[in-house]
Amino acid sequence: MAITLPELPYSTDALTPYLSPETFEYHYGKHHQTYVDNLNKLIAGTAEETASLDEIIMAAEGGKFNNAAQVWNHNLYWNSLTPNGGGAPTGAAADAIAESFGSYEAFREQFKAAAVGQFGSGWAWLVRDGSQLAIMATGNADLPMKHGKTALITCDVWEHAYYVDYRNRRPDYVDTFLDHLINWSAVENGLS
Ligand code: MN
Numbered sequence: 335m336a337i338t339l340p341e342l343p344y345s346t347d348a349l350t351p352y353l354s355p356e357t358f359e360y361h362y363g364k365h366h367q368t369y370v371d372n373l374n375k376l377i378a379g380t381a382e383e384t385a386s387l388d389e390i391i392m393a394a395e396g397g398k399f400n401n402a403a404q405v406w407n408h409n410l411y412w413n414s415l416t417p418n419g420g421g422a423p424t425g426a427a428a429d430a431i432a433e434s435f436g437s438y439e440a441f442r443e444q445f446k447a448a449a450v451g452q453f454g455s456g457w458a459w460l461v462r463d464g465s466q467l468a469i470m471a472t473g474n475a476d477l478p479m480k481h482g483k484t485a486l487i488t489c490d491v492w493e494h495a496y497y498v499d500y501r502n503r504r505p506d507y508v509d510t511f512l513d514h515l516i517n518w519s520a521v522e523n524g525l526s
Pocket of ligand 1: 361365408490492494495
């Protein structure tokens with residue numbers, strides 16, 4: 335079973351002006367597609383052709399891990415974004431954020447610090463760790479499932495995620511992610 339590039343859950347101009355169609359052209363159409371293509375080459379003719387992406391990630395190291403994890407991370411990233419997203423959540427997501435972080439403002443401050451402070455390429459995550467929510471940052475392709483945690487949403491902080499629209503201004507990109515793009519429905523769906 336070949337690994338495939340999932341359809342985006344919205345059109346490539348749906349997140350304008352926060353993320354441009356050009357960003358989607360490169361980030362989704364080139365970077366994400368290349369991780370998919372590379373992984374399919376690496377598993378072709380092996381027993382992993384019939385494995386799930388999660389199974390490949392948990393067993394792999396080196397280049398196969400990097401490409402498999404980057405496919406998975408980008409799958410989650412696109413679903414972590416939504417038109418008219420961001421800002422403080424409501425409902426069950428709001429309750430979970432308040433319970434784990436004390437307040438939405440505390441969550442926002444900690445998530446921004448993790449995303450901006452990740453040196454070099456990587457990811458910032460909101461994860462479920464037992465009954466609590468927590469924030470993580472990982473380098474390169476590393477991801478929460480390797481650390482026994484369940485990822486709910488992620489912010490890609492590789493330069494390719496923001497350089498077209500924000501140049502070197504990672505903090506502005508992270509502010510935009512938090513204030514305009516977070517898909518709180520994805521958080522709510524991952525709570526149980
Ligand atoms: Mn990326």
